[in-house]
Amino acid sequence: MNITIYDIAQQCNVSIATVSRVLNGSSRVSEKTRAFILQTMKDMGYKPNPFARGLGLDSMKIIGVICTDVADIFYAHAVSLLEDGLRQHHFDVMLSNTGTDTGRNSKYITDLTAKHVDAIITIGTPFSSEADIRQLQKVAETIPVITINSDYHQPNMYSVVCNEKEGMRSAVHALAKKGCQSVLYLYDALTYSGRHKLDGFREGIRELKLDASAKLIQQIPRTLAAAEAIIDRLIAADVHFEAILTSEDVLAVGAQRAALRHGHVLPVIGCNNSILAQCATPTLSSLDNKLANLCAAAVNLIIQLTETDGAAVPVRTEFNAELVERESFQSRP
């Protein structure tokens, strides 16, 4: 079997207690024996058993990360950033894809807590039903729960968000300054993030007294095809718009392509500032929601909450979005 602290204790003529002490770095051990023990640990190729360690400490330094779909470029980027940050603090990441939010996703929470993860980070809105949120809240009583781009306003939960409402609002202002009088808004879902973006859009429209026609706000699936289809349909129906704003880059890509096919050259702004925006022709402007900042903040919270006593950590951390202008922004309506 594997080699244990008993083996190296015996080899060093000490008790397992002292071995355990040098293992945990802490406590008082004579420099001489510590060095000796460390050496023989290397020599014998000793590796502490994580399960036994977990039993004693009730922790295996694992963080559960939950999102609806890592295949989505945005979540993938977030997971990548979180993984990198957490690894630097010797945490491992256990990934959980819920798929679309069915309202009965609490099993993913249960699964993760059953593994006794040290904390949970959610990205986006994997949970929206009352039941799921209640479950998440219950978990939060035991371990830190950090939500990126969500805010359940529950005790013991920490929220890290980008102010996308303000971002969308400023995007509308930017378009207006270009001379656009009517802006089409395409969105996919009313998640926390989705709702705020829509609110920001509406606020911008209202403030500037732009065309507030209901037809200029359309909800569609998060796919290229859906975006192209809706543009085709609106143009066929003679709906007039002088710019397009979307809740997601992929929608902007499809919308711009369809519009161009109809000869409509107009400013298009996506959201998330993913590589998709750069793949389109012309390249798409996009609202950057500062994912790197969000993830870094989440990692910091984890560290604070698990390694220190986490007395004074912010319940809510907020960043500003930033409009990244590209070719699509040069287009005049």
Add this chain to the structure above:
Amino acid sequence: MNITIYDIAQQCNVSIATVSRVLNGSSRVSEKTRAFILQTMKDMGYKPNPFARGLGLDSMKIIGVICTDVADIFYAHAVSLLEDGLRQHHFDVMLSNTGTDTGRNSKYITDLTAKHVDAIITIGTPFSSEADIRQLQKVAETIPVITINSDYHQPNMYSVVCNEKEGMRSAVHALAKKGCQSVLYLYDALTYSGRHKLDGFREGIRELKLDASAKLIQQIPRTLAAAEAIIDRLIAADVHFEAILTSEDVLAVGAQRAALRHGHVLPVIGCNNSILAQCATPTLSSLDNKLANLCAAAVNLIIQLTETDGAAVPVRTEFNAELVERESFQSRP
């Protein structure tokens, strides 16, 4: 503290052994007591402690997944597929991003095995140096190691690959049939996959006696900008090519865009058949390397190797690539 089998044993007036038995489903327990125990487990909200369980079974049903970068759309998709498949068999996924292959990535292997994962799946080529591979081989003596799109030809390692060589070869044939006499090939790295694609390209060129000029094979970074730059440079240098083939969709996107900017309308074929190919205008043809099949096969291997005795599992599983034709393929040189 948490509630244990002792608690429910006491509540049911049985020994912890019987409780443990119903927990493991196995063994012979009277249907009556089993039902009773199961009920009180529910009532008391009992959750088995994974660390204790791990100590006894030396397994926590966790699979380590390693790739260079989940932020990359291709790896992200793979991770998503693996996670879904493994979850259905009650495995959790522990993610490891190595970043670029530095040749000294074995620490990621060590980290993962230190957590006693049940198996390791690598995607792409996170390890290429002698030392790293040796380390991986050593791990393979203990747990199953499955490599997707790599083949180290080591004992106890299982390889799942797509025959991209043949795929690239057939792509060249398809272009030739369109009348192209000279094909530009752009690639980013000579990973296992990268090498085979290049080999397939070369073979196709040779077979059909197409233009085999060295200038028609270019290695560049895996970025849009790099692809655009090389096209600009080649055209400036009067290098003649009638079609473009790339090792990665993102390169195809950039290359097509740059070519179009110069007024060159020609067939462009990417690889991986990611959403990037569909975001380009015109939409890009792409060599689909059947990631879903690869991942499903990997999951199957894991199940066979961990749950059965895994006596007769294939050491190498191979799928064929498929050329997906889109608008970019209609373009005539």
Add this chain to the structure above:
DNA sequence: TTGTATGCGTTATCAG
């Protein structure tokens, strides 16, 4: 079918 007793590898609490 059920119970007893021991092992799994660490951590932590006592004494010395």
Add this chain to the structure above:
DNA sequence: CTGATAACGCATACAA
């Protein structure tokens, strides 16, 4: 500074 020894929660060989 160091050594016994008791948890930690569960699995299991051996008895009954």
